[in-house]
Amino acid sequence: MNESLRALRFIYGYPLRYRREIITATVVMFLGLLGNIAVPLLMRSAIDIGVLGGESSSLLTTSLGVLAAGVVTTALLHFGKRMRFSVASKAVNDLREDLFRKLVHLGPADVAEASGGRALTRLISDAVAVRGLTNGGLLELLNQVLVTLAMLITALIIDARTTLLALIPLVFVAIGNFTVQLRLQRAFIELKGQFTKLLAGVGESLANINVVKSYGRETDASDRLNKVNEAHSARDGQMKRTYSRWEAALNVIGGLPTPIALWAGGNAVLAGTSTVGDLVAVVALVMMFQMSIHMLAMHTNGAFRSVVTAQRLLRIIDAPSVLSTREGSEEVPTLGALHATGIDVDIAGRRILDKVDFHVKAGETVALTGPTGSGKSTLLHVLARLRDPDSGTVTYDGADARSYAPSALRRRIVCLPQRQWIFEGTLEDNVRFARPEATRAETADAVEAAGLSHIPLDRRFGASTLDLSAGERQRIGLARVLLVDPEILLLDNPTANLDAETEAELLETVLRVRRGRTLIIASQQAAVSSYVDRTVSLASRESSVDVTATLAGATTLEGGKES
Template identity: 30%
Template structure:
C-alpha cells in the first residue's frame, strides 16, 4: 500500500489543501519540540549545576506546551474537515461516473456492495486523514530537524539515531504487506456480508413462503463469522506490529542513552548537552512509531479508496459533444448491422441487427427471451456501445452527440421500472417537473391507472404498489414527457385486458414514435409493424 495515494490528491482538492496545512503544522511542531528540549535541558542543568532560578524557563515551557496543544487541535480540525470534503467529493464522483456508465454496467455490480462502499467503506477514510497522514507528515519533518539539532551538540548520538532510525520503516514495510492483504480480505468479507444480508432481507417474503427463512440464519451466521475472523486477524497483526515497533524504538533509545551516559561520565559531554540529546532521542523515533500504529487504522479506508478508484477508472463509452441532435419527431432512426457482445460472454446478445424506425409509427420487437430485444433499447439510449454497426439519425451517428442531449429525445420504461419514495404524483412528475395535477391525471388515465390517487404513498423500489401499478405509473411518466420517442419494455405486463386496451389506445393516439418489446398478442396486433429480433430479416405485420 502506498503511504500517500497520488490519486487522492488528483481526485480531491481537499486532500491537497490538507497536505499543505499538515506540512506547515509538522514543521512548526518540529521547531517546538526542539525548543522544548533545549529549555528543559537548560532549566535542569541550571538547577543542578548553578542553583539558578527557572521562572523564565518555566514560562517558556508553558508557552511551548500551549503552542503544541494548539497545533494538535489545529491538525485535528483540518483533518476532520479534509476527510469530510474528500469523502463527499469521492461519493459525488462515483455516483456521477456510475450514472455515466449506465444501467448495464450497474447491473453487473452488486448494489449492496456499492452502497456499502459509498457509506461505511468511505467512512473508514476518517482515521486515514485524522491519524495516519498527520503522523506521516510529522515522520517526514520532525526526525530530520531533531537529528540535525542533536548533531550540533553530539555527533555520535545523532549518528546512532541516524543508523537505527531506518530499521523502523523497514519493519513497517514488512508489516504493511501483511496488513494490506488482511484489509482487502476484511473489505471483501464486509461486501459479501452486506450483499448476502440485503439479498436475504429482499427475498424474505419468498423464503417465508417456502419455509426457508430459518435455514438462512446459519448462512448469515457463517458469513458474519468470516467477517469477524477477518476483523480479528487485522487486530492481531496491529497488536503484534505495535509491540515490535515499540520494542525496536525502545532499544534504539536505550542505545543512545548508554552512549551519552558513558561520554558524560568520562567528561567528554556536558550535562546540558547530554540532557538535550536524551530528551530529543525519543522524539526522533516517536513519529515513525505513531505512523506504524495508525497505519492499521487507516488500512481499511485505503482499501475502500482503491475500490472507489476501480469504479472511477472504469472507462466511459466514447461519445461526442454535439448538441444539435435531430428532432426525432420528423427524423427517422436507423440501426445498421448492430452487433453487441457483453463482457464475459462468447455469444453476441445482438448479431447484425438492422432496423428503421419512422416518425409516428408503432413498432413491436418480438422474439424469444434472450434474443436481444432489451439490448436494442439499450443501444438506442447509448447505454451499450455496439462492437460493430451504428445508430444513425439525420445522417449522423448517434455517438457523435452529447449523451444527455441525445437521451432527451427518448422516454424509457424498462422491465423493472425505477420508482422513488414519495407519492404517485411525485413519481409521474419526474417526467416533466412543471406538469400540473390535471396533466398527471390525464397521463395516469392514458396508462390505465385512472383510479390511482395522486397522493398515494410509494415506498422504496415501488413498495405499496402492485407490479401492475408500478408499470402503469412508469408508463404515465413516459407519456407525460415531451420526448418524441417512447422505448417500452413489455409495457402491459401485469395488466388486465381492459387496462391493456387503454394503454394501446393511449400509445396509438399519442402521436409519438413507439418502439416496444412485446410478447402479448393484443400488444403485437396493435403495432404498425413487427420486427423479429434474432432474425436477419424484418417481418412486417
C-alpha cells in the same frame, strides 16, 4: 509499482483539489509537531542554568516557556486538524459524486463493481477511506518524517555519540515495520474483497426478502451470509494477530533506545563531556523519536491501504462508459423513424446482439418478442441511446444517433424500464421526477391519462413502497412518459407480472395515449401482438448458435437480420 503510484495520485488528487487549504493545514500541523521539540530544549536550560546554575529566575522563565510551548502546540494542531477535517469532507463528497456519475453510465453487467452491494461499498466504505488518508496517510507521513528528522538533528547537535548509539535498534524497527506492511497488504486486499461480498449479500437478501420468505429460506439465506461473515472475521483476526505478534516483537526492540541513551548519556556526564541538561534533553528526544517511529509505521500502513482502496475505486473510474464521449448537438428535431444496422453488443465477454438490423417507420407500433436472453432490453437501450453499440449504427430519421447529445435525446425518446422506481414522496413528486419544471396541472393531466385518477396527487409513498399493485407502478411510469411527451416511446416488458385483465387494461391505456408516437413494446407475452402493427421476433444466442423464436404472422430476426 507504476500502478501503485497511479493509484496514489488518483486518490490523493481529491484532497489536493483544495491545495491551498491542505498545504496550509499541513504546514500548521508541522509547526505544531515541531513545537514539541522546544520542550526538551527548555528542560535542558532549566536544569543546567536554573537548577545547577542556581538561577531561580531562569526556572520560572523556562517553566512559563514550557507552558507556552504546550498551548501554542495544541492550538496549532487543533487548527490544522479542523482545516483537514473540512478538506476531508469535501474530498469524500467529490469522490462520491464522481463515482456516482460514473456508475450511472455503466450497466451492472458491464463491470462487477457497479452492481448492488459492490457499488454501495465503493460509495460508502471505500469513499470514506479518503477521509482517513486526508487526515493521515502520506500527508501526515510527510509531516512525521520532517519532524523526526528535526528531532534527530537536534539530538545529534546536543550529543551525537549517545544519539547514534540509541538509534541503532530503531533501524531494525523501521525495516521490520516496512516488511510487515508489505506482507499484510495482500491480506488487506483479500479482507476488503470479503467485506464487499458480505455487504453485497446483505443488500441482495434484503432487496429480495419476499422471495426468500416465499420459499421459507430465511435460515439458508442467513447461514450463507454467516459463512461469509465468519470467513471475513477469521481473516481479519488472523491479520490482526499477525500484526500484533510483529508489533510486540518490534516494541521490545523499539524500547531499547531509552536505556541505551540513559547508559551512554550518563557515562558522558560522568566523564565530563556532557551536562545533566544534555542527558535529560537527549533522553526526552529519543523517547519522542521512538513515538515518532511508531507514528511513521501507522502512517505507512495507511499509505499501503490507500493504494488498495484506490485500486478498487479505479476499477470503476477506468471502466469504459457505455456511451461514447463525443459531444453531440443539443438541438434535436422531431423524431419518428428508427433504423438500426449491423448492431453488435458484447456484455461481460458475451455477445448479446450480433449483426442486428431493425427498422421502424415513423408512427408505427411494433412488438419486439423473443425468449429470455435474446437481447430485447439491450436493443431497446441501444435504440434509445442509453448505450452505444460496439459496432453498427442507429439513425433517427436518417441522422446518426451519436450526432445528438444524450441529454437532449431524453426529451425526444424515452425507454420505460420493466420495474418502475418509486421513491419516498408524493405521487406528484414521483411523476414530476421525469420533468421537474412541469406544473401541477400538467402533472395532474398526465396522472389522469395514465389511469391513476383514483390516487390523490398528494398521496405519499415510502421508498420501494409495497402498497401499490404492479399495474399501478407501471402506470406511474407511464404518467412520467406522458409528462415528458416524447416522439418515440420504448416499453421494456411493461406487462411482466400482470394478470391478463390488468395487462389488457394497461396496453389499451398505452395505445389510447400514444397520440401518433412511434411505439416499440418488448415483451414475452403473446397477447401483445394483437395490439401492434407488426411483430418482430429476436433470436437467442446460446453457445454461438442462433435460436430463432417464431410467432405466427411475425417477422423474425434470423442471425440478427430482419426477414
